[in-house]
Amino acid sequence: MAIEIETPSVSLSKVALSETHGEDSPYFAGWKAYDENPYDELNNPSGVIQMGLAENQVSFDLLEQYLEQHSELAANSGRSSTSSFRENALFQDYHGLQSFRKAMASFMEQIRGGRAKFDPDRIVITAGATAANELLTFILADPGDALLIPTPYYPGFDRDLRWRTGVNIIPVHCQSSNNFEITPEALEAAYNEAESKNIKVKGLLITNPSNPLGATIKRSNLKKILEFVTRKNIHLISDEIYSGSSFSCDEFVSISQILAEQNYKDSERVHVVYSLSKDLGLPGFRVGTIYSYNDDVVRTARRMSSFTLISSQTQQLLASMLSDKRFTENYIRVNRERLKKRYEMIIDGLRNAGIACLNGNAGLFCWVNLSSLLLEPTMECELELWKLILYEVRLNISPGSSCHCLEPGWFRVCFANMSENTLEIALRRIHDFMDRMRKVKISLQ
């Protein structure tokens, strides 16, 4: 503003006043509707069932069992055989507890079936993957620069990657015709679009397994992606927060495996983000990590992590739990089995209701095609359908437009954040809804 307007009230910054917190999208509005009328099996059976929150509740019992058997961990609030309560309470080193980093590295290796190795000294701790992604954006890009992100993508990225950083997101559009796979053509197109607007692209961010697709990226595509970023000399962030939620160990291929296979050539542009919020179902613990193959990035990220350290008490607790190989191996295997079972349950249920989904093999959700219900293939129709489903069927599912999907009619439906009972009820509601829609359509014709 060139002219100072004298107001009696003291003003706030552009960041504080900006809309880039992105909380106006339907993604968040649905949660609001749920908050106002949440489903409860006993007390509110007609309430809104939350199918818009990617939370993993299928394996809590395993965690509880572990904590009961190791009650000294729960009760010790940070004490262990190797460090006193005092040492732990005072530990605020931004390197993070070595035992914790070791345990995380080992856990990440186990998830990848030992096909990639992780060096604990390359692990930077953050309070959640949200913070990790923002941190990397601060480090890799300046205000006005851009990151390329394949669509559809997690709605939170609009907020997490852009708000305080001032960095832009350029979407890399993917199509249903090839199962929304990322193609070199799409990557080139997005890069060129940035160039034409005079925007510097600093990196590509992929989520693998993908949110919201619920599918892993094929090995051949990963290789092409790596070729692309190398050719353009940009960074690659691989958000692998759902790596432990692939339905079988072999389906998921991590970028770290590709790098290992090529002897880590050109790896200094690659950074992996991980967290325990999805695989371990512990989002409340606020545990995220950045694993970078770039020394400068590790050093800088570590310093910046001062703004987002993990409680030493939590680090201590998790260090013990994650270094217990018997527990982790069992957990990873059982969690995968249960997620697969849930996925099959919802796919069957949706198929019976006449709804098709993308073939998925990972994650806590499926990518559902409701485009046949749209009278016109427009975003407006999709939003109206979303509202209908939210307020009439009382299911909160996430519309594809909030994930920047170019094709209207796709929705992300979460299945792991509820009991099997609740999922059955949700499927029944969907079934009944589809029945009615068919009848209405027929009657109108």
Add this chain to the structure above:
Amino acid sequence: MRLIVPLQGVVQGRGGIILGSIIPCALFYFLQFYLKRHRSLPPTNPTLPSTSSGNLSELQRCSSRTNLLPRGSTVRVRVSARASSIAKPNDSPYYIGLDRVREDPYDEMSNPDGLSLDMIEKWLSENLSISMLGLRGDGLGISGIATYQPMDGLMELKVVMAGFMTEVMGRTVSFDPSQVVLTSGATPALEILSFCLADQGNAFLVPAPYYPGFDRDMKWRTGVELIPVHCRSCDNFTWSITALEQAYNQARKRGQKVRGILISNPSNPVGNLLNKDMLYDLLDFARDVNIHIISDEIYAGSTYGNEEFVSMAEIVDSEDADKDRVHIIYGMSKDFSVPGFRVGVLYSFNENVLAASRKLSRFSSVSTPTQQLLVSVLSDTNFTREYIKTNKQRIRSMYNLFVAGLRELGLECTKSNAGLYSWVDMSRLISPYSEKGELDLWDNLFNIAKINVTPGSACHCIEPGWFRFCFTTLNEKEIPIVVDRIRKVVERCKPPV
């Protein structure tokens, strides 16, 4: 474009499912589209209208410190200018000292933490059960803490935290839990305020000497400037309104927009307490020039002198009109000795700041098991009262012992009433009388006395030769040992010419 779904209100209400209304709703849904088809449609926007893009403010590009690479050259991929400036080895003695100590067993006098941890540990061992992690007998299970919780902290913790702050600050003002935003330490709380109150290129006035961490917390990623307002030993390093006004006017002349003033009270590194008059004057000044006040009160419970601590909250309580400009920082790292747990508080009277801060706290949330632990401890108000009292007594006795020890060596400190450190005058021992002389002495203290203290230059002190010595990591027996070691260095120093 909004299309109305009727009967929404009816169906939305709690109570039985009204199946019958779904059909007419669906009908209406389809009807509307049938009608629409016959109207001319507005041209579709080729770019996806993202409701979340909103008014993306165009932040000014900072001048790029990275070289633009010619396309096609095989060079290493670069990091941002922001990152580059931080990746340089940090040359502040404050950080160098902390790093070295990590590697070597020096005596830690640059970090004051941990004085009364034993009391907390004792409470925990006496009161703790499996309930700590939420695995209570009533079957709440781990899901109570494992799942997503409000990013700005559990309400239960906000409540007891507000209660603790009220207690710690003398019960002269009552803190409201709904104005509390919890963050992973005071560090992010400060940064969040900096993001909320100032744009890139704007500035805050800060009385100097000040806590070295302010440079990182307020400036690094925000692009905000700090303008030191130098205080002097003749004033006991206390700021004056005149000095603030001068600094503000000078900034204006330079074309720099000042958005607020950042004070620490009790002050770090000096240990002064600000009295009510000064705080009222400060508020008047802030009102006159229309700026914010950030009051870092993280040492509020660490007082030991005869003066009472007065929080900025007490000043604003009675003066409604200016509430919107006052923001307070607090945390559990100093008074409660648990810096590892990462628990900080952003407290504001400004609803807009609170709204933005709550959202920003998602990048710096407190771990829920830790929140639960604190809820348990802080709910025991008998314990917290005892703790606060005993903690103060211990600080006082350590302070007395330490200051007496320094006096034996002919070293004086500023008269302070709070904090976990002393601000010591070693100016007659440095040669030359400059920052270089000061750093030489610091080096000697490091290598000969094997103690790590913070030199005044790291705190932007304009007078060379002052050092911050933290004394709360020592126990009584250690003080004479430390004094002895300092003596060795003192005796080595050349007498003043």
